Amino acid sequence: MTRLRRRWAHLLLGAALCLPYYLLTLAVLVLAVPGDDGWRDPVPHLLALAVSAPLIAACELLLDLRLLQIRAARALSVGSPQLLPLPAEGRAVPDGAARRRTAVWNVIHLEVGALAGAATVIVPPLAAVLLAVPFVPGLAGSLLADSALPAALAPAAGLSLLAGLLIAVGAAGGLLARLAPPLLGPTAADRLAEAERLAAGLAARCRLGLELHHSVVHSLGAVASQAATARKVLGSDPAFVRSALSAIEQTSLQAVAELGTLLGLLRDGEEAGTGPAPTLAELPDLLDGSRAAGLRVRLERLDAVDRLPGAISREGYRIVQEGLSSLLRHARDRPVRLTVAADRTELTITIENAAGAGGVGALPRPGGDPGLDGVAERVALLGGAARWGTDNGRWRLFARLPLQPRPAAGPDDTPAAR
Template sequence: MLNARVLARSWAHLLLGGALLMPFFLLTSVVVGLAAPDTHVTVHLGWQLVAYGLALPLVAVAGLLRPVRPLEVAAVRALVAVPGSALADGPAGSPDARRRAAGWFLAHTALGGLVSGASLALPPAVVFLVAMPFVGPLRRSRWADQFPVLPDPPWLGPPLGLAVLATLLAAVAGAGALLARLAPALLGPTPADRLAAAERRAADLAVRNRLARELHDSVGHALSTVTLQAGAARTVLAADPDFAREALVAIEETARRAVAELDTVLGLLRDEEPGDRTPAPTLDGDLDGLLDRVRAAGVAVHLAAAPRPGALPPVVSREAYRIVQEGLSNAVRHAGRVPVRLRLAHTDEELTITVENPVPAAAARRSGGGRGLPGIAERATLLGGGASWEAAGGTWRLVATLPLAGGPR
C-alpha cells in the first residue's frame, strides 16, 4: 500500500525536476519552432517530445557544474526517503563526482519533466471522464474534442477516469522509487570524497590534539608550580617572610602568565587572527622567566648550556619552550624540590634538550602513563625529531631532539 506522505513528497520532488527542466525545454522549443515555423510546438505533442529530447543533453552538460550536487542533495534530503548519511556533502570536486551528479541531474529532470507533463494533462481528463455520465453537455463541449475516442456508453467514463488516475499515481510512485534507488549511487560520496573526509577528520584531530597539548602544558605547568610555591610559602611564612613574599609574587606572575596562555589557546578555538592573540612563549624570549618561576618554588634549576638568542627557528623555539616547560613540570610534580639540570645543546642541525633530576624510588617506577610525556613525543615528532625518557640509577632523564630544518610534518 502506498504511503500517502512518501507519495506526496516524491511527487513534489518530481515536479521540482520538471521545473528545473523548463528553461532547457523552452530553449529547445524555440529552436524547434524556428526549424518548423508552421508548427505550433506548444500544442503539438510530437514536437514537444522532440524539444524534450533535445533538452536532455543540455541538462547533462549543466549537471557537470560544481554547485549542482549540493543543491540536489539538499532536495533529496528534504523530499526523498534516503538516509542522509548515504549522500555526499559539498560541491562535486572530482571528475567522477561531477559525472555522477550530471547523471542524477539528468535522471531527476527527465523523469520530473514527464511526470510534470502528465500531472498537468491527466487530472483534467480524469475530472472530465468521471463527470461525463452526470453532465450531459460535456460530451458536446470543446473539451470532448481533446479525446481521440470517448467511452461509450458514458458510464464507462468514471472507471476509466479512476484507472487513469491510478496509472498516474503508480507512475509517480515508480519514478520516485527509481530516484530513491539511484540517489545513493549518484549523489553518494565517491572514493575521492571519502579520502577528503578522512583527511579533514585527521586535520581536525591534529588541531584538537594540539589544543590539548597546549592546555596541558601551560595550565598543568602553572598549577604544579603554583602548588609548590604555595606550599613553600606556607612552610616558611613565619621563619622567612621575605621568601614567602617572593613566593607569593611568583604565584601571581605564574597565574598571570597561565591566564595569558589560556587566552592564546582559546583564541585558537575562536579562530582569531594571530594578531588578536597573545604571542605564544618561546625559548628565546621566555626561558629566563620560566626558570625564575620554577626557582621561586624552591627548585634549584641549573642551566648547563643554552642556544644563543635568535639561533632557533620560531617554530622550534616555540615547541622547545613547551618541552622544557613540561620537563620541569614533571620534575616538580613527581620529585618535589630536588635539583634539576637542564641542558640545551645546539648545533647547526639540531637542538637537543636534556632534563635530569634525582627521583625517589616510587617516582622512578612510574610508567609515564600521563599526558605530558606523550605530548613531548608528539611535539618532537611533528618537527621530525624524537623524544625518550628513562629512570636509571636514581635519576630521571628526558631527552628530546629537534631538527632545526625539519619543519612541521
C-alpha cells in the same frame, strides 16, 4: 504528504530545467521534418524528449552541477544528509567518474521530471472537467461525443486520473530517491577526504589533550612545590611564605585560564579559543614561576626567539615547561642550567642539573615519564629529535627542532631507543 510534496517539487524542478533542452530539440526536429500534421501526436514530443538526453548529459560534463544537484536532493527529501553528504571543500571539483554518474542522474531527473511536469499540467484540468460533467448541461455531449465513456462514470474517471497522478508522482519520487545515493553519493575520493578530515580532527584533539596535560601538570607541580617550601619555613620566614602564597595564587589563576581555553578548544574546535598558546617569548614568566616554586634555574643562553615559526616557538616553550616540571617533581633542590639556542636552521634546547649522589634513580628516564614521552612524539612530528637521561652524574634533556619542515624522525629517534 510533506515528503510527497517535496519530491513533487523536485520533479517539477527537473521539468523546468529540461524545458530548454526539449524546446531546442523540438525546434530542430520541426525544421528537419516537413509538415506539422503529425506533431499533434505525443510520439514526436517523446522523441524530442529522448533526443535531448545527450545534451543534458553533455552540459553536466561541461558545467559540473553535482553540488547543486546534491543540495536540491537533500532539500527536497530525495536523499538524506547521511546518504548524500556534501563534498568536502578540498573535493570541490569532482573526478571523471563522479561527473559521469552525475550526468546519468541529471538525465534521469530531468527526463522523469519532464514527464511528471507534463502530467501535472494536463491531468488536473482534465480531471476537473470530468468531475464537472454531471453539473454542467451539454458538457457531456461535447466532451464525450467521441468517447465510449458513459457520462455517469465521468466523475469516477476524473478521480481515477487524480489518484493515478499521485501514484505516478510518488513512484517517480521514490525512484529518484533510490537512485540518488549510488549516483550522487560520495565517491571513493570523497570518502578518503572525509576520513582524512576526521583523522586531522582527532589528531588536533589529541594534541590539545597533551597541551592540557602539560599545562595542568606543570601548574600543579609548581603549586605543590611552593606550598611544601612555604610549610617548611612557615614560622621562620614570613616574607617567603607571603611570596610563595602570592606565587601559588598567580599560578592557579594562570592554570584556570589556560584550562578554560583548552577545554573550549576541545569542545568547539581550534578556532574557538580565547587566547593563543604560550611561546618562547613568555619564557621569563615561566622561569619566574619555577623559581618561585623553589627550583634554582639559571638561564645561560637565550637567543632571539621572536622570529621563530609559531609552531616551533610553542613547542619550544612546552619542552622547557615539561623539563622544569619533571625536575620540580624529582630534583627540586638541585640547580638547573637552561640553554635556548637558535640559528637559521634549527632551535636547540638543553636543560641540565646535577643528579647528586644516590639521586639518579629518582630522575625521569626514557619511557618513564609520560610528559617527556609526549614531547618526544610531537618533536618527531616536527622533524626533530629529543632525548634525555643521566650521564656521569648529570641529568640532561636535549631537544632539536628544525626551522624548516622535515620528514618525521624514524624509529631510532623514539623514546625507547634513547
